Amino acid sequence: MAGMPDAPSAPGRTVVVGGGPAGMLLAYLLARAGLPVTLLERHQDFDREFRGDSLHPWTLEQLDRLGLADRLLELPHVRARWFRFHTPRGTITTSDYGRVDSRFNFVALMPQARFLDFLAREAAALPGFELRTGASVNGLIEDPDGVERSAGGTSIGTVTGVRYRVGSDEHELPAELVVAADGRFSKVRRLAGMTAESMGAQTDLLWFTLPRRDDDPDDGDVDLYFGDHHYLGLLSGPGRWQVGYSLPKGGIAAVREAGVEPIRRFVAEQVPWLADRVGLLEDMNATTLLSVDISRVARWHRPGLLLIGDAAHVISPVGGNGILMACQDAVAAANRLVPALRAGTVGEDVLAGFQLDREPTIRQVQDSQVRTERKVAAARERGRPITPPAFLRWLTRIPAVRGRSARRNAYGPNPPWLSPALLGPVARIGDTDRG
Numbered sequence: 001m002a003g004m005p006d007a008p009s010a011p012g013r014t015v016v017v018g019g020g021p022a023g024m025l026l027a028y029l030l031a032r033a034g035l036p037v038t039l040l041e042r043h044q045d046f047d048r049e050f051r052g053d054s055l056h057p058w059t060l061e062q063l064d065r066l067g068l069a070d071r072l073l074e075l076p077h078v079r080a081r082w083f084r085f086h087t088p089r090g091t092i093t094t095s096d097y098g099r100v101d102s103r104f105n106f107v108a109l110m111p112q113a114r115f116l117d118f119l120a121r122e123a124a125a126l127p128g129f130e131l132r133t134g135a136s137v138n139g140l141i142e143d144p145d146g147v148e149r150s151a152g153g154t155s156i157g158t159v160t161g162v163r164y165r166v167g168s169d170e171h172e173l174p175a176e177l178v179v180a181a182d183g184r185f186s187k188v189r190r191l192a193g194m195t196a197e198s199m200g201a202q203t204d205l206l207w208f209t210l211p212r213r214d215d216d217p218d219d220g221d222v223d224l225y226f227g228d229h230h231y232l233g234l235l236s237g238p239g240r241w242q243v244g245y246s247l248p249k250g251g252i253a254a255v256r257e258a259g260v261e262p263i264r265r266f267v268a269e270q271v272p273w274l275a276d277r278v279g280l281l282e283d284m285n286a287t288t289l290l291s292v293d294i295s296r297v298a299r300w301h302r303p304g305l306l307l308i309g310d311a312a313h314v315i316s317p318v319g320g321n322g323i324l325m326a327c328q329d330a331v332a333a334a335n336r337l338v339p340a341l342r343a344g345t346v347g348e349d350v351l352a353g354f355q356l357d358r359e360p361t362i363r364q365v366q367d368s369q370v371r372t373e374r375k376v377a378a379a380r381e382r383g384r385p386i387t388p389p390a391f392l393r394w395l396t397r398i399p400a401v402r403g404r405s406a407r408r409n410a411y412g413p414n415p416p417w418l419s420p421a422l423l424g425p426v427a428r429i430g431d432t433d434r435g
């Protein structure tokens with residue numbers, strides 16, 4: 001059924017699909033540059049559990065340059081200084097963020113919903129920004145005349161807008177550019193006939209929370225605990241611990257059948273100071289299964305359409321840098337798109353430029369995640385916990401080494417920086433090159 005066209009689109013309007021870190025930050029940056037942008041988010045709010053809560057020094061520095069960091073950090077959060085591996089042969093502190101030469105020499109752990117709500121509020125004050133929640137995109141509008149040939153020889157049209165549903169109402173929204181930021185299961189990607197190639201994640205994670213108590217170690221920040229067959233990720237946060245329990249990919253049926261007792265036992269063995277409350281994990285209903293994925297789309301654009309964030313490349317939770325990569329995509333995309341949208345044309349060269357900017361970094365991050373996944377899977381098959389080589393334990397005792405590792409995590413490889421064109425005073429709608 002054809003949808004009702006919405007009110008005529010503002011010229012040059014960008015439609016961003018998905019209000020995760022990538023989509024929300026990009027929409028904010030476009031609106032701040034005086035460009036009209038509509039953000040469509042399927043859910044009514046930004047509440048989401050277990051999707052990562054980490055804001056790295058790079059992210060905080062960019063928010064600072066936009067004048068947002070101090071206000072964001074007034075909201076409740078925990079400042080993580082260390083990244084540690086706990087193994088049967090002892091604890092290895094791989095990264096010390098305290099040695100990063102930044103005003104923000106820590107990783108801020110803040111519920112993702114709080115961060116997204118904050119950005120949405122800031123964006124709402126900008127005249128070009130429009131947010132529609134409960135708006136689920138279910139179709140692309142394509143211009144059959146603006147046809148190009150895909151590698152497979154099929155014709156594909158230029159994307160000129162989206163169809164979306166709110167409740168039972170269908171809508172159409174024309175756009176100069178559609179940005180798919182709708183995450184790892186991207187509907188827009190599928191509608192556009194683009195596929196993500198999986199690189200073979202070998203682990204799934206079962207998440208749950210346990211309460212944080214006043215006498216818990218205050219330096220338990222971002223920790224991985226390696227035991228036989230499983231590992232635990234422990235993430236600090238205001239009032240609670242998030243616990244991720246690893247299992248072999250596809251192994252959930254066996255874990256469900258065994259129930260919570262083996263999980264409680266593993267937590268109590270690995271993290272003895274949590275033993276007093278593992279009983280609060282009452283049954284499997286209190287856990288959430290998250291299927292880990294590492295995958296990438298070969299081409300992140302089509303005429304009129306750009307994929308960013310997990311929609312273009314799924315980052316696994318290993319390393320906790322999915323939000324960092326999503327925010328970096330938003331900045332790199334804004335750097336390319338703002339001048340092009342202001343000039344009135346977003347050609348495929350602009351979209352391809354974004355992929356060229358970002359793909360080498362994403363490849364590097366994903367390759368390292370795949371290597372880690374393989375090591376964990378091999379150790380699991382041997383029935384032994386991961387035991388990092390002796391030289392690593394020796395090396396990471398050197399403060400400068402911990403500092404270098406933290407810097408690598410803090411910024412990721414080849415980070416983009418907000419271009420000066422995005423940093424001026426907040427632009428009014430119409431303050432563009434085409435007037």
Ligand SMILES: Cc1cc2nc3c(=O)[nH]c(=O)nc-3n(C[C@H](O)[C@H](O)[C@H](O)COP(=O)(O)OP(=O)(O)OC[C@H]3O[C@@H](n4cnc5c(N)ncnc54)[C@H](O)[C@@H]3O)c2cc1C
Nearest residue numbers: 018020021022042052137182183290309310317320322323
């Ligand atoms: C288990 C798990 C743990 C993780 N832990 C961490 C961590 O500790 N640290 C970290 O940095 N990263 C972590 N990540 C990775 C991180 O969550 C992602 O890389 C990051 O959220 C990607 O951001 P995004 O904006 O691209 O997509 P998403 O955050 O997935 O946002 C996509 C948005 O699109 C919306 N949407 C989807 N379909 C539609 C549609 N049809 N119409 C409209 N809207 C739609 C969704 O509702 C969602 O709001 C984790 C991921 C997983 C799975």
